[in-house]
Amino acid sequence: MTESELELTFASLSEAGMKATNEDAVAVYWPDSGHILRHKGACFVLADGVSTAEAGQTASALAVKNFIQDYPQTPDSWSVNHSAQQVVATINTQLYQLSHQFQHEQKGYLCTFTALVLKSQSAYFFHAGDSRVYHWRDGLLSQLSQDHTTIISEQRQFLGRALGMDSKVELQNGSVAIKPGDRFLLSSDGIHDFIEDTRLQQFLSQEADPEYICAELKAEALANGSEDNLSAILVVVQAVPEQSLDDYSQQLVRLPFPPALSAGMKIDGWRVIREIFASSRSHLYLVEDEATGQQLILKCPSINYEDDALYIDRFIREEWIGLRIRSPHVVRVFRQQRTRHYLYYLMEYIDGETLEHWFARQPKPLKPSVAIGLVKQIAAGVGAFHRQGAVHQDLKPGNIMMDKEGTLKIVDFGSVYVAGLAEIYSPLQHEVALGTIDYSDPNYILGHNSGEQGDIYSVATIAYELFTGHLPYGEAIENCTTARDFDKLRYRSASHYNGVIPAWFDRALRRGVSLNLNERYQSLQQLLKDLQRPNPDFLHDEVKQERKTSSLLFWQLLSGFWFITLILVIWLFLLRR
Incomplete structure (x- = not known):
């Protein structure tokens, strides 16, 4: 590799223009690291909120923000096309789901989207809608x-594609080779609909600062009667690397697995301190950065899967998922700043133990204040996954670490499902059932993806165990493999194991672990709310049940009285004879 780097100058603007509000959004990502610039490139993004959609402004802001945040976090081994399309797919799913959360308010999260990524000697673009890249x-x-x-008449036309319009987005994408002097313009229709291409060509031909040219484009559009929002990004290529990274990027996918490591060995500037964990699927080592002294966990794939393309893809995806999640209750994944010569990724080192080991040493049951505090931390970590359109799918005490201060952190991204990568929830296609049967939604075992409700089942199961020391369906669940097996299971009231648990709390746990998805909570926030304060519906149902029980007891007593009276009458009648 040569030391030459990609050099760019650029400017952007986004203003309301003649409108009261600005529904456009622009964003630029220029890496502060040469490693990221070489392997991910620079990003320029423009989105235009669809005017007929009530939440168009929010949609455009979310789209550019999330792309700028998430694209640089994709693995180095992913191509620009693969990385960008995966990220846009997750953004589209977020917007589509937001629109459907507000069906009754008819609130649409729709926006056009145009992104430009310049990396090495190429420019890549990704596009949906009527914003443009020149x-x-x-x-x-x-x-x-x-x-x-689609144009119906001079006065009527409609947008055929936009982010958030459908569960699956069809992106136009392409690439061009770049050379010094090239210029790229991203614009919204408030600019290009009011400036002819010949004039755009004249503006871009000027030997002037990009910021000055953007200001001239705005002034021209306004002078020509533009009443729309005005947004533009102008990028000028000053220099390109002398050697293409295409071949190198392809080699990343074929990085060799690291050999078995031991204390004192070194790998890409990291010195191994000791082995933390080893299994047939992966190895974890505590390592130290020779340059800074920072200690992290280095996770390596197992050589047992060296020829398994699906395993390698899942391992690479683990890193990307970890890089996107930001929460004090989820283990942090760190981006490698040096060139890797082996396949691995880096995580924060948590000095502590698993929740499973900690709980095994505690007197049962836990104090309610301690138990609910742990549940809230777990829910906060799971919520961070859900906000990114991801489902953990293997939540259990063994995958939750507790540090020395008592902070819980969710670990292990091997089973995480990202809705945007599959566009919509679909039946699972895995070689083995995901998760641990004691804590995983039975729907997984039966081959169905229950989405966020699957994680809700796991959180509620862990909560039940923390408060009782037992599982809601007992040990019998371990032997269930078919729908008929699960139908035979019966929920055991939490108050059976812990007498201080009130009926309303038990009702919340029962609903959280319901095998029927129609009865189970739809969101984690609903479960957490009902675990912290009585749900009036539960109290109302309890009163109704008490009345029903009292009424039944009354009729049972009355029936008993009449039965005894009848027996006495018959006995007296027989005596008189």
Whole structure:
């Protein structure tokens, strides 16, 4: 590799123009690390909120923000196309789900989307809608993107594609080789609909600062009667690397597995202190950065799967998922700042033990204040996954670490399911059942993906165990393999094991672990709310049950009285005879 780097100058603007509010959004990501610039590139993103959608402004802001945050976190071994399309798919799923959460309010989260990624000697673009990306070279201007609009008449046309419009987004994407002097313009329709291409070409041909050219484009559009929002990003290529990274990027996918490591060995500037964990699927080592002294955990794949392409893909995806999650209750994954020569990734070192080991040493049952505090921490960590459109799927005490201060952190991303990567929830296709049967939603075992409700089942099961020392369906669940087996299970009231548990609390636990998805909580927040304060519906049902029980007892007593009276009458009648 040569030391030459990609050099760019750029400017952007986004203003309301003649409108009261600005529903456009722009964002730029210029890496502060040469490693990230070489392997991920620089990003430029523009989105335009669909005017007929009530939440268009929110949608455009979320789209550019999330792309800028998530794209650089994708694994080095992923190509630009794969990385960008995976990220956009997750953004689209978020917007689509937000729209469907507000069906009754008819609140649509829709926006056009145009992204440009410049990496090494190439420019890549990704596009949906009627915002645009242009390429200028040697005085000639060409439009790279295609407008996804359908024209009915001069006065009527509609948008055919946008983020959040459907559960699956169809992106236009392409790439061009770049050279010094090239210019790229991203614009919203408030700019390009009011400036002819010949004039755009003239503006981009100027030997002027990008910021000055953007200001001229805005002034021209306004002068030509633009009443829309005005947004533009102009990028000028000053220099490109002398050697392409394409071949190198392809080699990343084929990185060799690290050999078995032992104390004192070194790998890419990390010195192994000791082995932390080893299994047939992975190895974890405590390592120290020779340059800074920072201690982290290095996770390596097992050589048992060296020829398993699906395993390698899942291992790489673990790193990406970990890089996207930001929560004090989820183990942090660190981006490698040096070139890797082996396949592995880095995580924070947690000095502590698993919740499973800690709980085994505690007197049962736990104090309610301690137990609910632990449940709240677990829920906070799971919520961080759900906000990113991800489902953990293997939540259990053995996958939750407790540090010396009592802070819980969820670990292990091997079973995490990201809805955006599959576009919509679909039946699981895994070689083995995910998770541990004691804590995993039985729907997983039966081959169905219950989404966030699956994690809710796991959280409620762990909560039940923390308060009682037992599992809600007992040990019998371990032998269940079919729907008929699960139908035979019966929930055991938590108050049976812990007499201080009130009926309303037990009702919340019961609903959380219900085998029927229609009865189970739809969101983690609902479960947590009902575990911390009585749900009036539960109290109302309890009163109704008490009345029903009292009424039944009354009729039972009355029936008993009449039965005894009848027997006495018959006995007296027989005596008189």
